[in-house]
Amino acid sequence: MFLRNCWYVAGWSKDYDQTLTAQKLLGENIVLYRKSDGTPAALEDACPHRKLPLSMGKLENDNVVCGYHGLTFDCSGACVDAPTQRGSIPKRAVVRSYPVVDRYRLLWIWMGDPKKADPDEIFKIENFDNPEWGYTDGGTLPIACNYLWIVDNLLDPSHVAWVHVTSFAGGGTDDQPLDMEKTDRGVIVSRWIYDQPPSPYYKDLIRFGGNCDRKQHYEMCFPAIALNKSVYTPVGTGGPGKPAVDQTYVNISYNFMTPVDAHNAQYIWFQHRNTDPDDKAISKKMNDGAIMAFNEDKDILEAVHKGMEAPVTPHLDLGLDLGAKTFRLQLQRLIDAEQAASGST
Template sequence: MFLRNCWYVAAWSKDIGRSLKAETFLGENIVLYRQEDGTPVALEDACPHRKLPLSDGNLKGDYVECGYHGLTFDCSGACVAAPTQQSAIPRRAVVRSYPVVDRYRLLWIWMGDPELADPNTIFPIENFDDPSWGLTDGGVLDIDCHYLWICDNLLDPSHVAWVHVSSFAGPGTDDEPLNVAKTDRGVVVSRWIENKPPSPYYSKLVRFDGNCDRLQHYEMSLPAIGLNKSIYTSVGTGGYAKEPVDETFINISYNFMTPIDEDRTRYFWFQHRNSDPENREISEFMNKGAYMAFNEDREVLEKVHLGMKHAKTPHIDLGLDAGAKQFRLILDRAITAENADT
C-alpha cells in the first residue's frame, strides 16, 4: 500500500512546538512535539499498557507522561518512569520512535526502518537558499482521497484546461502533445506551448507583453512528491535546449503528499520563483491563487476517489494517463522490493 523507507512531510516546522500533537500517517498513529531545545520528536501515539494515546497525556520537560497511569517515555520511546511500580519499570514498556528532521521550513518523518533514515536523501529544493528567489508561505490541505489520485492529477497537465479555467488554463493546454520521460526517482510529463497567450494566473506575473512560449513541466518523485515547473518566456526564446533569457519567469510549485490512510491525504505545498524575493504582494497573490486551484482539484479528486472505489463498471485510460501509469509502476516495484527485504 505505502512505501515506508523514505521521507514524508509530517508538518510545517512552525506548527510543531511544546505541545503534544496527534497525527496519523500511513495508517499509523503518531504524536509529535519538540524538546526544550527545539529538537523535534515523533513517537507511536499509544501507551503500551492499555493503548491510551500519549497525545492525551502530558509533556513534562522532554518526556511524555501517559494520562492513565503515568508511564513516562523519552524521545527514543523508552520508558523512564512507572509511578505505580517505581522499582520495576516493565521491560516491554517501549513505544516506537520515528526519525524526524527539520528542513526547508518543513518537518520530515521517516516511516520505515530507522536504521536506513539518511537525511541526505530528503528531496532537494534547488535554490532554496538563493536570496534572489522568492518563496510563498505555502499551505496544507486535507483531501478525502487516496494519495495516488493526487499524484495522477499532478502528472496531468491537460486537466488545467477544464478544472482551472480562471487560473492555469490557456491555449494549448487541452491538445498540445505531451512528452513522458523517466528520471532516477520518478517521471516527468512536459510540453512547450509556443506563441500563445499566457494563462490568466501568470499573465499578472510575467515581465513582458503579448504572447509567450510556455513550459508545463509536471514531475513526480518517490514516494509522492510533485514538482510542477512553469516557465514563461517571450516568443522564440522557449524550448528544451534553450537557456533562460533575462525576462524569463520561472515558478516551481513543490507539492508533498503524505498519506493519512488509504482514503485521506495531507497535501503540503509552496511556490518558489526566480524574481521579486521581497515582494509580499506577489507572494500573497501566488499563494492565494494556488490555494484556490488546489481546492478546485480537491472537489474533483474526492469524487474521483469515491467513483473509483465504488465503481460499478470498468474504467478506461486516456493517452494523457501515460505518465501517471508509469509512476504507479515505479512505485509498485519499489514497494514490492521493500516488502521483499523485510
C-alpha cells in the same frame, strides 16, 4: 500499500512546539512534539499498557507522560518511569520512535526502518537559500482521497484546461501533445506550448507583454513529491535545450503528498519563483490563487476517489494517463521490493 523507507513531510515546522500533536500518517498514529531545546520528536501514539493515545497525556521535562497511569517515555520511546511500580519498569514498556528533521520550513518524518534514515536523502529544493528567489507561505490541504489520485493529478498537465479555467489554463493546454521521461527518481511529463497567451494566474507576474512560449514541466518523485515547473519566456525564445533569457520567468510549485490512510491524504505545497524575492504582495497573490486552484482539485479528487472505490462500470485510461501509470508501476516495484526485503529479515 506505502513505501516506508523514505522521508515524508509531516507538516510545517512552525506548527510544532511543546504541545503533543496527534497525527495519522501512513495509517499509523503518531504524536509529535518539540523538546525544550527545539529538537523535534515523534513517537507511536499509544501507551503499551492500555493503548491510550500518548497525545492525551502531557509533556514533562522533555518526556511524554501517559494520561492513564503515568508511564513516562523519552524521545527514543524508552520508558523511564512507572509511578505505580517504581523500580520495576516493565521490559515491554517501549513505544516506537520515528526520525524527524526540520528542513526547508518543513518537518520531515522517516516512516520505515530508523536505522536506514539518512537526512541527506531528504528531497533537495534547489535555490531555496538563493536570495534572488522568492517563495510563498504555502498551505496544507486535507483531501479525502487516496494519495495516488493526487499523484495522478500532478502528472496531468491537461486537466488545467477544464479544472482551472481562471488560473492555470491557457492556449494549448487542452490538446498539445505531451512528452514523458522516466528518471531515476520518478517520471516527468512535459510539453512546450508556443506563441499563446499566458494563463490568467501568470499574466501579471511575467515581465513581458503579448504572447509567450510556455513550458509545463510536471515531475513526480518518490515517494510522492511533485515538482511542477512553469516557464514563461518571450515568443521565439522557448523550446527544448534553449537557454533562459533575461525575461524568462520560472515558478516551481513544490507539492508534498503524505498518505494518512487508504482514503485520506495530506497535501502540503509552496511556490518558489526566480523573481521578486521580497515582494510580499506578490507572494500573497500567488498563494491565494494557488489555494483557490488546489481547492478546485480537492473537489474533483474526492469525487474521483468515491467513483473509483465503487465503480458500476469499468473505467478506462486515456493517453494522458501514461505518466501516472508509469509512476505507479515504478512505485509499486519499490514497495514490493521493500516488503520482500523486510519479510526476509
